[in-house]
Amino acid sequence: QVQLKESGPGLVQPSQTLSLTCTVSGFSLTSYNVHWVRQPPGKGLEWMGVIWSGGNTDYNSALKPRLSISRDTSKSQVFLTMNSLQTEDTGIYYCNRNIHNYWGQGVMVTVSS
Amino acid sequence: DIQMTQSPSSLPASLGDRVTITCRASQDIGNYLRWFQQKPGKSPRLMIYGATNLANGVPSRFSGSRSGSDYSLTINSLESEDMAIYYCLQHNEYNTFGAGTKLELK
Numbered sequence: 001q002v003q004l005k006e007s008g009p010g011l012v013q014p015s016q017t018l019s020l021t022c023t024v025s026g027f028s029l030t031s032y033n034v035h036w037v038r039q040p041p042g043k044g045l046e047w048m049g050v051i052w053s054g055g056n057t058d059y060n061s062a063l064k065p066r067l068s069i070s071r072d073t074s075k076s077q078v079f080l081t082m083n084s085l086q087t088e089d090t091g092i093y094y095c096n097r098n099i100h101n102y103w104g105q106g107v108m109v110t111v112s113s
Numbered sequence: 114d115i116q117m118t119q120s121p122s123s124l125p126a127s128l129g130d131r132v133t134i135t136c137r138a139s140q141d142i143g144n145y146l147r148w149f150q151q152k153p154g155k156s157p158r159l160m161i162y163g164a165t166n167l168a169n170g171v172p173s174r175f176s177g178s179r180s181g182s183d184y185s186l187t188i189n190s191l192e193s194e195d196m197a198i199y200y201c202l203q204h205n206e207y208n209t210f211g212a213g214t215k216l217e218l219k
Contacts, residue, residue, distance in 0.1 A: 007160075013192075015155070027129040035208070044200065044210060044213045045151075045157065045200055045210040045213070046210065047202075047208035047210060048209070049211065050208075056161065058207060061114060061207075094156060094157075094200075097155075099147070099202060099219075100147075100159055101159050101169070103157060104156065106156055
């Protein structure tokens, strides 16, 4: 069955770089798009970006200078990298397939010294 | 960028009520509109896609509609399990979520 699971460090220091991995199963990354969505504590959902099935990427214009999404199709993994982290980047980070039925459980990231 | 203005931000209601949540798009998005439900500690769940289509497994008391640039999610005969936060999402041009509506018991 279709599954997505996020992983990464729970704590990142301010100004440092965040690296998250989304490991998928039950579908091919060359057939479906994978998006990243985040949610600050007690706040709403924010679309971050997408890696399309063809390998191209698009990003939220507000995050584009700091954000990169890539993948390793052989490992069924999608990677999110975001630099210059600040406290307002604290939140739950979700990967999902096509922003539709299938979402990961999310990973909590705290930016703090 | 397309903005989605969602209202109300909070919606107190009683069991059995009929409630409506609305999102207004700042530009034409056609029917590229989805509704999600999120409960505490859970990932969002797709409820409606294509503005009016019920996602798999979603109870028939949920429905979506469109009037021009206004998109609505209606829940008929509210049940306790419906208490959650609801978000709209436009995916016509990139993706933008509405700010959310917290549906709670009055």
